[in-house]
Amino acid sequence: MKIMFSVGEASGDMHGASVANALKLLQPDIELFGMGSKAMRSAGVRVDYDIAGQGIMGLVEVVKNLGKLFELRDNLAALMDHERPDALVVIDYPDFNMRLAKIAKSKGIPVVSYISPSAWAWRRGRAKGVAETVDKVAAIFPFEAEIYREAGADVTFVGHPLLDIVKPALAKEEASQYFHVDPAKPVILFMPGSRQQEIAKLLPVMLEAGQLILKNIPDCQFYLPIASTISQEILQNIINNYQVPVTLTTEYTYDLMGLADVAIAASGTATLETSIMGAPTVILYKMAPLTYFLGKFLVKIPDIGLPNIVAGRRIVPELLQDDANPQNIADETVKLFTDKQVYARIKSDLAEVKAKLGQTGAVNRVAQVILEVAEKKR
Secondary structure, eight states: OEEEEEEOSHHHHHHHHHHHHHHHHHOTTOEEEEEEOHHHHHTTOEEEEEOTTTOOOSHHHHHHTHHHHHHHHHHHHHHHHHHOOSEEEEESOHHHHHHHHHHHHHTTOOEEEESOOOTTTBOTTHHHHHHHHOSEEEESSHHHHHHHHHTTOOEEEOOOTHHHHOOOSSOHHHHHHHHTOOTTSOEEEEEOOSSHHHHHHHHHHHHHHHHHHHHHSTTOEEEEEOOTTSOHHHHHHHHTTSSOOEEEEOSOHHHHHHHOSEEEEESSHHHHHHHHTTOOEEEEEOOOHHHHHHHHHHBOSSOOSHHHHHHTSOOSOEEEGGGSSHHHHHHHHHHHHHOHHHHHHHHHHHHHHHHHTOOSOHHHHHHHHHHHHHHHHO
């Protein structure tokens, strides 16, 4: 049996690797290939196209990179013709992957959508398009399953995969020793995203905020886990321009989250990861002005941070566009350290978010769904 994957970002690479491992346990002789990166390669997926540097988001950014995206789409379509997979699994990266899914459908290749387009947040009409294109939606949120079911999709609610993935590998004392963390001093985690354009927009303001934070809390320890899609050199070149001592890390990221007192993170999957590990997070986001202007008319929910969406209310701070500036970031971060009541409330709210994500075992359920779809095709 052959299964093809298409992911476009570091978080998708992580989810794809988890599903690949589960598929191999269920069917050891399965052949897995497609677009991914380091994590999927380590899980035994043949990576024909590496996603490093491919993560492109926002209307303006996509328009600028249309030529590259069309070429990538055509290459993956040719790969389908050559390999004739029993199923295509598309993970996140919605606009690109839904176009690829339509190509697969035209070739008679069934499609499983996992980490599906966020029709519950914006462009609800997409749910119907997805329902008409893919053979199965593996939904990770209960409200997502309901929306896609109403749109006519064949849906299985699998639960959220992060509950299987986000957990420490080391005892807390071991982790402290590994990262050379002084438990008596505050630990702040910078998580500027997994795309180069996110890094360019957010890391400098994070570092400027770090300089301001140090004036109030001079013994802070700063760490930055490197996404698999970003080179250490790019990060270090930016860090060198600021007076903030940042330790770059590549392993045991969830253990590091468990040590963090506060995270400052780009909106996205990482903010749900920090929530599961119980780290209060200041959520940031910046995009091209035109993209943001159009988004304000399309997005139908009050918050964009996943912890706030899951909670159904604002539980952690969000700073968007011009509000995501060094002074605001520093103020929100220092407040978390100095207002114990606010900090305790957020910790309690994060535990509630984790409980709402459902039960463990999502990855195995996704793998079973994929095999069922592929078997029907065979």
